[in-house]
Amino acid sequence: MSTAKAERLLIADDDANLVEAYVSFFEAYGYAVQTAVDGVGALAAYSAWRPDVVILDIQMPRVDGHAVAREIRRIGFAPRPFLLAVTALHAPGEKTESFKAGFDHHFVKPARLPVILAAIASRPTI
Structure with a gap:
């Protein structure tokens, strides 16, 4: 079940059970995973580790x-990371706000992990 290369994946969410499920799932597909429980931790991990996917x-x-997301885009490390929002926010306009902030995808919880994996796998390469 592993991918061809171990890409770096940062997951930031304050729901510990959800993060645990994400980590198990993505590690099974060969991703090297780090986590954060808040935005400050996510920015610190991003800057130190420079993951391929966030x-x-x-x-x-x-x-x-x-x-x-806005700060990651402002930092501008190359190659540009693939950003995915996975959120409970589903009101009209939330997806637009995510794209304005710099996200590549916006998924509404409960998001199906195979769908997220497919989005990551199909992203354009630089």
Whole structure:
């Protein structure tokens, strides 16, 4: 069940049970995974580790996922990371707000992990 290469995946969400499920799932597909429980931790992990893919909840303590995405885009490390919002926010306009913040995809919880994996696998390569 592993991928051809071990890509780096950062997951930031304040729901510990959800993060545990994400970690188990993505590690089974060969991803090297780090986690954060809030936006401040996500930014620190991103800057130190420079993951290929970042999955962010929007409603996190301290700094929300939109602010984290905007800061990641402002930092501008190359290659540009693939950003995915996985959030409970489903009101009209939430997806637009995620794209404005710099996300490549916006998934509504409960998001199906195989669908997220497919989005990551099908992203354009640089």
